Amino acid sequence: MTRISVTVDGTTYEDEVEPRLLLVHYLRDRLGLTGTPIGCDTSNCGACTVDLDGATAKSCSVLAVQADGSEVTTVQGLAANGEWHPLQKAFHEQHALQCGYCTPGMLMAARDLLRENPGPSADEVRHALEGNLCRCTGYQNIVRAVLAASGAAGPAAAEPSPQEVAP
Amino acid sequence: MIPPAFAYARPTGVEEAVRLLAGAGEDAKVLAGGQSLLPLLRLRLAFPELVVDVGRIPGLRGVREEGGTLVIGALTTHHAVVADPLVRRHAGLLAAATATVADPAVRHRGTLGGSLAHADPAGDLPAVALALDAELVAVGPDGRRTVPAREFFVDYLQTALRPDELLVEVRVPKTDEADGWGFHYEKFSRVAQAWAMVGVAALVRRDDGHIAQARIGLTNMGTTPLRATATEEALAGVGAAGPAGVDGVARAAQSAAEGTRPAAEPAVSAAYRAHLARTLTRRAVLAAARMG
Numbered sequence: 001m002t003r004i005s006v007t008v009d010g011t012t013y014e015d016e017v018e019p020r021l022l023l024v025h026y027l028r029d030r031l032g033l034t035g036t037p038i039g040c041d042t043s044n045c046g047a048c049t050v051d052l053d054g055a056t057a058k059s060c061s062v063l064a065v066q067a068d069g070s071e072v073t074t075v076q077g078l079a080a081n082g083e084w085h086p087l088q089k090a091f092h093e094q095h096a097l098q099c100g101y102c103t104p105g106m107l108m109a110a111r112d113l114l115r116e117n118p119g120p121s122a123d124e125v126r127h128a129l130e131g132n133l134c135r136c137t138g139y140q141n142i143v144r145a146v147l148a149a150s151g152a153a154g155p156a157a158a159e160p161s162p163q164e165v166a167p
Numbered sequence: 168m169i170p171p172a173f174a175y176a177r178p179t180g181v182e183e184a185v186r187l188l189a190g191a192g193e194d195a196k197v198l199a200g201g202q203s204l205l206p207l208l209r210l211r212l213a214f215p216e217l218v219v220d221v222g223r224i225p226g227l228r229g230v231r232e233e234g235g236t237l238v239i240g241a242l243t244t245h246h247a248v249v250a251d252p253l254v255r256r257h258a259g260l261l262a263a264a265t266a267t268v269a270d271p272a273v274r275h276r277g278t279l280g281g282s283l284a285h286a287d288p289a290g291d292l293p294a295v296a297l298a299l300d301a302e303l304v305a306v307g308p309d310g311r312r313t314v315p316a317r318e319f320f321v322d323y324l325q326t327a328l329r330p331d332e333l334l335v336e337v338r339v340p341k342t343d344e345a346d347g348w349g350f351h352y353e354k355f356s357r358v359a360q361a362w363a364m365v366g367v368a369a370l371v372r373r374d375d376g377h378i379a380q381a382r383i384g385l386t387n388m389g390t391t392p393l394r395a396t397a398t399e400e401a402l403a404g405v406g407a408a409g410p411a412g413v414d415g416v417a418r419a420a421q422s423a424a425e426g427t428r429p430a431a432e433p434a435v436s437a438a439y440r441a442h443l444a445r446t447l448t449r450r451a452v453l454a455a456a457r458m459g
Contacts, residue, residue, distance in 0.1 A: 002175055019175030019218065020208070041168050043206050044360070046272065055246070055275040061205045062276065065175055066198075066222060112271065130359040131270025 004068040008033065009077030017064045024048045024059035026067075027074060035076040036104055039133070046132035049105035050074050056112040058131070075104035078111070087111055087149045096145035098136035105132045110146045119150055170208035177220045181306050181333060184221050189308050189331035191217040197333060198222065199242055199281035202273045203290075227280075227335055230254055237339045241280025246271070248279055257341040260350035260370055264295045267352060270360045280334045283319070286326045286391070289362040291354065293320055294384030294392035298368040301339045307332040323390040347372045347379070351454035353447040354386070363387050364435055365443040367395075367423070369451035373407045378416075378456060388427040388444055397422035398448055407456050416458065420449035 001016040008031060017026060027033045027050070036059060039047030048059045051073035059072075078085035087107050090096070097103045106129065113120055113128035120128065125146045126139070134142060173196075178184040188195050196215035198204055199222060207213040221227070227242040230253045237257050239248065248254055248265045255262045268274055268282070268291050282292045283303060296303075296316040303314045305328055314327050321327055328334060342348040354366040366386030372379045381402040383395040401419035406412035429440035453459030 018172065020170040020172055022170070022205075022209070025169070041209055043202070043273065046270070049272055052275075056272040057276050058272050060209070061202055061273070063175075063198075063201065063205070063220075065177075066201065066220065109272065128271055131272050 002065050002068075004065055006064070006067050006070060006072060008072045009074055015064075019063065019065050021064045022060055023050070023052075023057075023062040023064050023067050023072070026064035027059060027072070033074055033076055036074045037101055039101060039105075044131075044133065045102070046105040046109060047102050049108040049132065051108055051112070056108055073108075075107055078107065085111070087114070087146070090145040090149035091142070094141050094145035094148055096138060096141040098138055102132060102134045102136075106134070106142055110142075110149070113146070114150055120146070122147060168209050168211065170205070171211060171214050173208075173215050174217045175220065176217060177223060180224060181227075181335060184219055184224060184333050185306055185308055185331060187217065187219050188333065191219075191330075193330050195219055195330065197281075197284070199284075200244060200276040200278040201281075202269070202277035203281060203285040203287065221333065232257070233338075235341050237341060239279055239337045239339065241284075241334045241336055242278050243280075245269075245274035245277050245279065245282075249274065257343055258299060258339045259344065259348075260299060260342065260352060260368060261292075261295055261339065263350060264291050264352035264354075264366075264368055267291055267354050279337055283337065284326060284328060284334045286320050286324050288320075288323065288389060288391055289387045291352065291363060291366055291368075291386055294366060294386040295352065295368045296337065296339075296384075297392050297394055298370050298382045298384035299339050299342065300382065301337055303334055304336045304338065305329075305332040306335050311335075313338070317394075320391040342370055342372075347374055349373065349455040349457050351451045353451035353454070355443055355447055365429070365440050365447055367444065367447040367451040369448070369455040371402075371407075371452060371455040373456060376407055378402050378405045378407050378452075381452060381455075383423070383448060383452070385423070385427065385444055385448075388424065388429045388440060390428070390430075393427055395423045395425075395444070395448060397425040398452075402452065408458060412456075412458060413453065416452050416456070417449050420445050420452060423448035 037047045039045035050059045194216035198220045227240040301316045354363045363386045368384035370382040385393045405415035424441035424444040429437045431437040
């Protein structure tokens with residue numbers, strides 16, 4: 001067992017963990033923060049994406065011991081003072097989710113993008129979300145929501161270009 | 168899935184890491200960014216007794232210049248490589264290819280050294296290191312040694328690194344555009360974020376309207392990354408403009424799959440991979456020579 005200290009969504013936790021414990025299992029099973037789902041076993045799907053020290057990481061591909069001394073933000077840390085994060089609001093308003101399973105990862109990846117690039121194009125949003133899979137095929141509205149949250153999206157910018165809707 | 172149990176060590180220096188590796192022999196695995204190792208552990212494809220986490224060893228991150236060479240710390244993340252102004256100016260091929268690795272979250276954690284030491288022939292960066300004629304510096308119990316990229320990749324997931332050696336830096340000769348170099352990484356995959364079915368890293372130096380030198384690395388055309396040697400030789404002296412030049416490049420690209428042994432998979436035959444190598448090489452060289 002290894003002793004770790006991790007700050008998650010503003011609360012610091014001290015724990016003894018097995019070195020093989022994945023960060024996502026630590027968040028869900030030890031801390032009860034089940035807002036971060038597990039979608040795959042191959043690092044493909046991005047559902048478990050969290051913010052680790054200011055940059056996104058797939059929490060299935062990080063050991064809890066690697067997060068020792070780090071600061072983690074999960075989807076459960078996005079809302080502040082009972083107010084949704086602008087991205088959460090935009091996902092709600094733009095119908096950017098059906099089953100919702102990919103949504104936590106989508107939100108975290110989109111937040112990462114907007115931090116680096118506050119006014120992305122639709123194409124840049126798509127590239128930034130390439131590590132996050134939605135199996136309800138809801139990408140169209142997800143892209144629209146991220147553009148809306150970026151504030152750059154007038155009605156024209158939110159419309160998909162012909163290239164995007166091509167099969 | 169849950170990884171198998173292992174002992175864990177987090178050394179604070181290279182010497183301590185090497186000592187730990189030497190003590191554990193073949194049963195130890197080095198953990199850097201973990202973007203290759205953790206999936207292997209989760210899928211129970213690796214069963215190390217000891218995982219040596221080198222992620223916090225100071226001095227192994229970042230990029231610096233040494234005359235005509237860029238020195239990149241092995242722990243430099245893909246994200247940092249893509250953003251680094253020195254890499255963009257002096258090793259544009261590396262920046263361009265690294266931007267195609269996996270996805271942003273993986274690039275935040277994955278490292279250049281880890282990707283090369285993992286030596287997956289489907290990975291993008293081994294072929295890029297070959298094309299760049301990079302050198303890899305390893306530290307072991309007897310000190311440092313430098314291995315040329317051409318001798319580094321030995322077989323599928325196997326490198327010239329000994330079990331008690333740690334890769335500490337990657338040395339890349341500068342290939343500035345101001346000196347006539349052009350580059351392109353052409354990657355073919357079916358869906359976003361997927362591994363390359365085949366990839367081609369092309370580096371071309373133009374001189375007086377002709378291709379003076381071409382260096383071409385192939386991703387996923389065998390158990391190791393490979394150089395398209397026959398195409399490189401055929402390209403020397405080909406015109407770097409006009410229809411005759413484009414024809415010359417197309418002819419040279421026909422030999423891109425010579426000497427390769429691509430794997431056959433249910434959805435991708437070896438013959439299709441060879442076809443991809445020829446087609447992607449033509450595209451990559453034309454783009455690198457700024458002809459297409």
